[in-house]
Amino acid sequence: MDIVIKLSQFLLSLSLLIILHELGHFIPAKLFKTRVEKFYLFFDVKYSLLKKKIGETEYGIGWLPLGGYVKISGMIDESMDKEQMALPPQPWEFRSKPAWQRLIIMLGGVTVNFILAFIIYIGMAFVYGDTYVANADLKDGIWVTNPAIEKTGIQTGDKILSVNGKKMDRYDDISKNLFLASEVSIERNNEIKTIKFPINIINQISNSGAKRTLVELRIPFVVRGFEKNSPNTKVLQTADIITHVNGAPVQYADQVVSQFKKFSGKIVPVTIKRGDKVIQTTLKFNKESKSGVAYALGLPYSNLEKLNLYKINREQYSFAESIPIGIKTGANGLVDYGNSLKTIFNPKTEAYKEVGGFAAIFNIFPNTWSWESFWSITALLSIMLGVMNLLPIPALDGGHVMFLLYEIISGRKPSDKFLENAQMVGFFILIALLLFANGNDIYKAIVGK
Structure with missing residues (x-):
């Protein structure tokens, strides 16, 4: 279907x-x-x-x-x-x-x-207005989810201030701008740093093998499902949130993943939040420090709001207000695509290797109907x-x-x-x-x- x-x-x-x-x-x-x-x-x-x-x-x-x-x-x-x-x-x-x-x-x-x-x-x-998370509200920075971006020197917890000199006012603008980035300004431990991206960053992102976004909002470790033969299927349930690992509090999923790497072949106590309940239990890890538990990389804005993680900004526009906003969005789209073409036609970027045909266009569309x-x-x-x-x-x-x-x-x-x-x-x-x-x-x- x-x-x-x-x-x-x-x-x-x-x-x-x-x-x-x-x-x-x-x-x-x-x-x-x-x-x-x-x-x-x-x-x-x-x-x-x-x-x-x-x-x-x-x-x-x-x-x-x-x-x-x-x-x-x-x-x-x-x-x-x-x-x-x-x-x-x-x-x-x-x-x-x-x-x-x-x-x-x-x-x-x-x-x-x-x-x-x-x-x-x-x-x-x-019709839809605007829904977004302001970049200024990312107090603990972003979650780097692609190895190629990590390799540039950007770390989870960094605050991305600008890309190619363009200020990032919204979280949603970050990933799409990183694809064409040559220079990124970040804040880390109250210090401003400039990170240079390799000219072939698009090709490196593709070769990283990570079928995911480049960065994500930092969210709790929310159980999304289980890998085959996971030893923890009877311990955890979908939508459980891990709040403590081995007695230490963990706020974000990236912190949980980092902790999990230490527990080769061990049984580790964890605290989970299931609805309104707080449950103490244990997780089993194999010799490769794998728990077989899959976690959510991103959550809908409605869930982020319910969990009180981020302030969701919503703006509605009259028809008259929508005209300049729509024109600005279209103009930005034209500029962005023009920049993409310039990158593709520059052999040094190796971006031509990522040019796609009808299958690539087909894969842009979601599996669920959304007007x-x-x-x-x-x-x-x-x-x-x-x-x-x-x-x-x-x-x-x-x-x-x-x-x-x-x-x-x-x-x-x-x-x-x-x-x-x-x-x-x-x-x-x-x-x-x-x-x-x-x-x-x-x-x-x-x-x-």
């Missing part, structure tokens, strides 16, 4: 983004009286799942879910319709329209992507789709825009033969990128990353 929910969110988001992107091309094309022959969700290689012709346009759904397209008459695109291009230009064709109209048609898709992202963020600010998560991910993907399509690669919108700008500035239109050859080169570049990204997905699935 989990896979069905995940797949449903993935396909719904992908379909929405593709249809709206292609509408961005379709609407200005129709406004400028340019004939649109096809409008397809997914690719109809050899055959279509569904199709219906309305007026001069065939609308359909293809079987290959790698994108979608509109086929505009008289345009050199992925269809490579050389027969049509060999005929004299017709008034309704793309090639017969003024350059400024063709530019608007080509920019329509990415424009819709960016507008959609901003609209979603505005809507989310209005808040769905819209947040869809907005992010809309920004990604818009930026990627603007790359100056022939066969992408950005490639067409590049040649149109050249035509507008120079007054000379590239020949159809040149555009056909550029389209083929761009097509092979896209295929190579697609194979590389999805090959990364397959490799990671095989090696278990």
Whole structure:
């Protein structure tokens, strides 16, 4: 059932983004009286799942879910319709329209992507408001949960003040900024320190083998479950909280884990809190100091509040207030993704090794249905789709825009033969990128990353 929910969110988001992107091309094309022959969700290689012709346009759904397209008459695109291009230009064709109209048609898709992202963020600010933990409220610092971050010199209990010179006002901002960090300012024992990150930190995080966030809020040791053959299944229950180990009080899970490493092959007294009860019991450890008890890495904000661990800040916005907040969120998303691309295109970072394809996108979606998560991910993907399509690669919108700008500035239109050859080169570049990204997905699935 989990896979069905995940797949449903993935396909719904992908379909929405593709249809709206292609509408961005379709609407200005129709406004400028340019004939649109096809409008397809997914690719109809050899055959279509569904199709219906309305007026001069065939609308359909293809079987290959790698994108979608509109086929505009008289345009050199992925269809490579050389027969049509060999005929004299017709008034309704793309090639017969003024350059400024063709530019608007080509920019329509990415424009819709960016507008959609901003609209979603505005809507989310209005509907969901804002829930967060202020970084200033982390009196005992953060919990470092990834070995690669630990290796940089950041320790559990440190207070992260800024990343790349950007002040961290909220706990939620820390992890996503650490991925692209080059310099981190921390406070440890009332002393401010600056820690330099290696240029290939993204690759190191991936190779750490830790399928978890980089840092977490410091929370008590809450029992989440048990490993196979655990000797403590009858001693502890899910949701128990360990408060003392071997007579010593422990406030946080990281302290409990640190204590557990000392008890090779021993039986150790512990105090647990179970609801309103305080229970004294013992835990058994094997020779590797393993208890077989799994603990929670993160807790929902509602649970944090009930346990009186952190102050949860909640803000609700009027529709008018939501507009600048949504625009700011979208603008930050654009800047962050732009920085991510810069990192990927820098070979020294080795970030290209972490580029993912459709499996990576699929795995972003949660196993449980959440409209808040769905819209947040869809907005992010809309920004990604818009930026990627603007790359100056022939066969992408950005490639067409590049040649149109050249035509507008120079007054000379590239020949159809040149555009056909550029389209083929761009097509092979896209295929190579697609194979590389999805090959990364397959490799990671095989090696278990």
